[in-house]
Amino acid sequence: MYQVEASKALLKPRLWAGRAARLRVPRNVVMLGMVSLLTDVSSEMVATVLPLYLVFSLGASPLVFGAIDGTYGGAAALVQVASGFVSDRWRRPKGVAGLGYGLSAIGKVALVGAGNTIGGIGAIIAVDRVGKGIRTAPRDALISLSSAKDRLATSFGVHRAMDSVGAMLGPLVAFGILFVAPARFDAVFVVSTLFAVLGLAVLILNVDGRPQRLRRAERDEAAPDDDKAAPSFRAALGLVTAPRFAPVLLAAGLLSVASVSDAMIYVGLQRNLDFDPAVFPLLYVMTAIVFMGLAIPFGQLADRIGKVPVLLGGQALLFVTYGVLMMGSVGYGALVLCLLALGGYFAATEGVLTALAGTVLPEKLQASGIGLLITVTSLGRLASSLAFGGLWFAIGLQSAVICFVAALALAMMLAAPLLLRAQRASLDG
Amino acid sequence: MDSRNGKITIVLVVLCVLLGGGYLAYAALGPNQTTTDARPQAGAAPTGVAVMVRAVDPTKPTLNGRVFVVEDGKVRRRSSDLACERVYYAAGRGICMGVAPSGVDYTAKVFDSNFQTVNTIDLTGLPSRARVSSDGHYGAMTVFVAGDSYLGNSTAFSTRTTILDMADGKQIGQLEQYKVTKDGKPFDAVDFNFWGVTFAKDPNRFYATLATGDHHYLVEGDIAAESMRVLRDGVECPSLSPDNRQIAYKSRIGTENRWRIHVLDVKTLNDHPVAENRSIDDQVEWLDNETLAYSDGTNVYTVPADGSGEAQLLVKDATSPVRLGR
Numbered sequence: 001m002y003q004v005e006a007s008k009a010l011l012k013p014r015l016w017a018g019r020a021a022r023l024r025v026p027r028n029v030v031m032l033g034m035v036s037l038l039t040d041v042s043s044e045m046v047a048t049v050l051p052l053y054l055v056f057s058l059g060a061s062p063l064v065f066g067a068i069d070g071t072y073g074g075a076a077a078l079v080q081v082a083s084g085f086v087s088d089r090w091r092r093p094k095g096v097a098g099l100g101y102g103l104s105a106i107g108k109v110a111l112v113g114a115g116n117t118i119g120g121i122g123a124i125i126a127v128d129r130v131g132k133g134i135r136t137a138p139r140d141a142l143i144s145l146s147s148a149k150d151r152l153a154t155s156f157g158v159h160r161a162m163d164s165v166g167a168m169l170g171p172l173v174a175f176g177i178l179f180v181a182p183a184r185f186d187a188v189f190v191v192s193t194l195f196a197v198l199g200l201a202v203l204i205l206n207v208d209g210r211p212q213r214l215r216r217a218e219r220d221e222a223a224p225d226d227d228k229a230a231p232s233f234r235a236a237l238g239l240v241t242a243p244r245f246a247p248v249l250l251a252a253g254l255l256s257v258a259s260v261s262d263a264m265i266y267v268g269l270q271r272n273l274d275f276d277p278a279v280f281p282l283l284y285v286m287t288a289i290v291f292m293g294l295a296i297p298f299g300q301l302a303d304r305i306g307k308v309p310v311l312l313g314g315q316a317l318l319f320v321t322y323g324v325l326m327m328g329s330v331g332y333g334a335l336v337l338c339l340l341a342l343g344g345y346f347a348a349t350e351g352v353l354t355a356l357a358g359t360v361l362p363e364k365l366q367a368s369g370i371g372l373l374i375t376v377t378s379l380g381r382l383a384s385s386l387a388f389g390g391l392w393f394a395i396g397l398q399s400a401v402i403c404f405v406a407a408l409a410l411a412m413m414l415a416a417p418l419l420l421r422a423q424r425a426s427l428d429g
Numbered sequence: 430m431d432s433r434n435g436k437i438t439i440v441l442v443v444l445c446v447l448l449g450g451g452y453l454a455y456a457a458l459g460p461n462q463t464t465t466d467a468r469p470q471a472g473a474a475p476t477g478v479a480v481m482v483r484a485v486d487p488t489k490p491t492l493n494g495r496v497f498v499v500e501d502g503k504v505r506r507r508s509s510d511l512a513c514e515r516v517y518y519a520a521g522r523g524i525c526m527g528v529a530p531s532g533v534d535y536t537a538k539v540f541d542s543n544f545q546t547v548n549t550i551d552l553t554g555l556p557s558r559a560r561v562s563s564d565g566h567y568g569a570m571t572v573f574v575a576g577d578s579y580l581g582n583s584t585a586f587s588t589r590t591t592i593l594d595m596a597d598g599k600q601i602g603q604l605e606q607y608k609v610t611k612d613g614k615p616f617d618a619v620d621f622n623f624w625g626v627t628f629a630k631d632p633n634r635f636y637a638t639l640a641t642g643d644h645h646y647l648v649e650g651d652i653a654a655e656s657m658r659v660l661r662d663g664v665e666c667p668s669l670s671p672d673n674r675q676i677a678y679k680s681r682i683g684t685e686n687r688w689r690i691h692v693l694d695v696k697t698l699n700d701h702p703v704a705e706n707r708s709i710d711d712q713v714e715w716l717d718n719e720t721l722a723y724s725d726g727t728n729v730y731t732v733p734a735d736g737s738g739e740a741q742l743l744v745k746d747a748t749s750p751v752r753l754g755r
Contacts, residue, residue: 051555051573052555177453177456180453180456180457181453181456181457182528183493183528184456184457186456187452187453187456187457190448190449190452191449191452191453194445194448194449195445197441197445198441198442198445201437201438201441202438205434205435205437205438206434206435206438267619271619280574389619389620392619393618393619393620397619
């Protein structure tokens with residue numbers, strides 16, 4: 001009796017393990033993917049219903065939510081760098097990531113208990129954003145340290161695909177609950193809390209906090225006690241000029257400034273095609289599905305033929321998107337093409353870039369470096385959005401896109417030699 | 430990791446499924462909330478004033494959003510199944526914006542004087558504002574269109590405002606497509622958002638808010654000509670007095686999402702605040718040419734339009750006040 005139950009219960013993890021084995025992805029990466037999947041279900045559930053909840057239960061305007069959400073974006077960028085460094089300094093990527101996941105879980109519990117004032121919800125969203133800022137860098141460092149260097153892009157692909165499955169499931173679960181129990185936001189918050197707690201539990205119970213590459217690096221450096229000391233703040237700052245990592249950082253910054261954000265692209269498409277704005281969420285879903293499908297194959301491709309060609313190829317897909325935006329009035333075929341290119345661009349760039357950083361960063365500075373990388377790209381994206389919005393306002397959509405085509409071409413020409421240098425250095429090293 | 434941790438994980442998964450499923454079952458099938466006809470309760474209402482309001486009681490799904498007619502301090506009538514987040518009514522035709530039966534979409538219903546639905550219109554976002562011209566010919570609706578992202582984290586909201594023919598519920602215009610002029614010159618920008626239509630006695634004319642950058646312009650529009658012109662800055666959710674001489678509106682405090690109710694003179698465009706000193710996020714209604722009615726999200730209050738006096742409770746547990754009997 002016991003045996004039957006146990007084997008049934010173990011069936012699911014075994015299936016995952018089987019898939020992972022075929023992809024040669026370490027168990028730790030799959031478990032981290034599971035943590036992200038569960039946590040994303042939890043936060044996307046809340047993100048989906050929060051505007052409704054604010055408006056209908058608290059009588060606030062959704063603009064309040066937009067303001068609350070935007071305010072903490074900047075703070076999150078600083079938290080990422082700090083948490084990356086602390087995680088390296090204490091040599092506890094799992095502990096610091098756990099703190100981040102824990103904060104978000106506490107935020108969900110607080111929503112159940114005290115989420116009936118606007119100020120309270122503002123504070124809870126702030127805690128959630130800080131939690132997200134804290135966990136990202138150490139989690140990516142754990143993924144990187146759990147994988148062999150030549151399988152890194154596949155590992156990130158698997159993680160990102162699982163992450164986006166969670167982001168897709170979240171709204172479905174939330175709407176499912178509201179469909180069964182109309183206006184019972186408390187039920188959505190309770191179920192969201194359970195998903196967050198499960199995510200944290202999988203992290204604590206099933207993720208190895210001292211993965212292979214980290215342990216080996218610590219063993220190697222055990223002899224010269226000079227090196228044994230925890231990395232200093234100066235060492236982390238030194239990454240900005242480190243001969244192997246600095247080119248990656250610079251290239252990432254350049255490329256992100258020349259890339260128009262997906263939100264801007266959707267608004268541009270809407271202007272050109274004049275479709276119903278109700279279709280907006282569908283655009284996100286379609287892009288996310290393409291991303292989900294391509295993240296793993298593009299990761300594998302990057303491990304086989306090199307990360308830089310895949311990265312640059314993905315960036316080049318943005319030209320397709322820009323082209324559709326530039327054409328003005330286009331058909332729905334072009335819209336689908338545009339979304340395919342956009343999903344492919346995401347799948348070929350974000351995870352692959354982090355993987356490239358993972359190969360050139362020293363083991364003991366992984367989280368600091370990845371934290372820096374995330375901050376640089378998010379600041380770059382912010383600058384890109386401001387520039388694109390300003391240009392659109394000043395000279396019109398088509399001219400703004402032409403400017404960005406030129407900027408992207410220039411950024412790619414500058415970034416290609418930088419990235420190739422970093423990739424070559426990583427092969428030598 | 431060892432198998433002990435794997436087993437703990439499985440136990441936790443089972444526990445969470447049971448807890449979540451149990452709570453959901455309780456929420457869906459638990460004790461049914463009973464209806465009370467006592468609410469909304471009228472406060473110190475001026476005699477002879479009849480208003481339509483929507484009831485606020487999030488804990489009672491059978492009461493929340495129902496439309497009540499309150500006259501001389503008593504509830505006269507209530508809708509049985511018409512439930513709204515925003516409601517407006519004039520000359521035998523009303524707009525009720527609310528959650529669709531699916532529970533996940535929004536619809537607007539055009540209803541008659543017996544709260545019977547005449548037409549149903551699918552909405553593209555969260556209900557924000559509704560108005561009907563005083564002759565019942567035109568309707569106007571504003572919704573929030575969310576742009577939430579799976580891959581990014583942008584949560585930018587924009588609004589959509591449509592003009593309806595109340596006779597057949599058909600959309601006859603969208604403010605986003607009207608031509609706008611400012612100081613006699615064409616005016617256009619990517620970030621244009623419109624909300625809060627109010628109709629004049631001549632229903633072809635209306636006022637609304639045009640938001641772009643940090644500005645919230647008062648615009649005067651013409652439905653037949655599909656055009657609008659900018660009058661002044663700093664006016665949100667305008668509401669025209671019955672004699673069309675004054676406009677009550679939300680005046681933003683600094684850059685925060687906090688507002689004071691002000692009243693401006695249509696001829697001079699000069700304005701003054703009213704005695705309500707709390708932040709109010711509502712499109713104000715005029716009970717007569719001297720008195721405003723508005724909601725703080727929980728109750729409906731009145732205040733004199735000339736800045737004198739003080740705010741007084743009109744209807745408890747209600748929003749969306751609509752003056753009846755014009």
